[in-house]
Amino acid sequence: MSKKVLLSGIKPTGRPHIGNYFGAMKQFVDLSNDYDSYIFIADYHALNFIQNKTEMKENIINVLLDYLAIGLDPKKVTLYKQSDISEHTELAWIFDTITTMPYLMRAHAYKDAEAKNKEIVVGTFNYPMLMATDILLYSPDVVPVGADQKQHVEISRDTAEKFNRIFGDTFKLPELMIIKEVAVVPGTDGRKMSKSYNNTVPLFAEYEEIKKAVMSIVTDSEEGIPKNVYAIHNLLRPASELLPIYKSKTGKYKELKELLIEDLEKFIAPMRERRKEFAKDIPKALAILKAGGEKAKKVASKKMDEVREKIGVNVYEK
Ligand code: TYM
Secondary structure, eight states, rough: OOOOEEEEEEEEOOBBBEEEEEEEEHHHHHTTTTTEEEEEEEEHHHHOOOOOOOHHHHHHHHHHHHHHHHHTTTTTEEEEEEGOOTTHHHHHHHHHHSOOOOHHHHHHHHHHHTTTOOOHHHHTTTHHHHHHHHHHHOOEEEEEOGGHHHHHHHHHHHHHHHHHHOOOOOOOOOOOEEOOGGSSBBOTTSSSGGGGGTTTOOTTTOOOHHHHHHHTSSSOEETTEHHHHHHHHHTTOOOHHHHHHHHHHOOHOOOOOOOOHHHHHHHHHHHHHHHHHHHHHHHHHHHHHHHHHHHHHHHHHHHHHHHHHHTTOOSOOO
């Protein structure tokens, strides 16, 4: 029996943090034996935010190294970047033609920008359409993501349904995979960990950076337990181990933070070192990305042929 398909990706917009890791990236690794996995770099999504050639190139290579360093094995996982597969942007246009403006105006990213009175580029407005193509071209069974991507995956399901209704059964409806305990990993201030809130613990942080991030954790406490420190610590150790320690050190925030620093260092250091090894041979890493792109392209172009046939633009004899 062939394996089920898993697909997910991240935007190359800066350094990943432990929220990205526990919310999504860890699942990519944990499930790579059980699923036929497609993991990609969403560089055309990042273009909405990064409009600088050098930075874009660096960010793409960085995400590639991040993927390899967390343990994604290119023998098991197809690693590629979105811009290598032109079918994504082609299909996005087709989805644009069946999607209404009011429907996309309900998307969180658009509403947030509007609430802040920010000018929104068309690329950001259409982001959910491009994301729907990322998913639907590969017919995945599951899409592991953090809670903030829930709406986007739902939009891709809606879009698949709509296309199937108009043109006939073409796209498989993907299932969201969100792990409840890590759906929203909190940052150093207790809000969702996010680059834009400046409250992150970088995934490949050096020891001094880990220390700085932990020392900046806001120590709001409940019954003597600093809840933001505990919430991050709980990503690394189960409550059964952690609670007795926190209870025996009620109010001793400094000691608890020091313990968290040590635990984070133990967890991060091996990945950080592995990343340095991969960084010594960038051409080799890029060859992996290119080969992954060629493999993904075959799947995407087959689906696109089917789409062109269904919508009626395929007029030539085969
Ligand atoms: P991105 O790059 O913002 O985030 C990558 C993944 O990390 C998850 N995440 C979190 N999970 C839990 N707690 C947090 N604090 C936290 N912060 C981030 C995100 O939910 C995501 O799973 N649009 C996507 C990239 C994308 C994609 C796709 C994903 C493009 N096309 C197709 C899946 C399928 C994004 O911007 O993720």
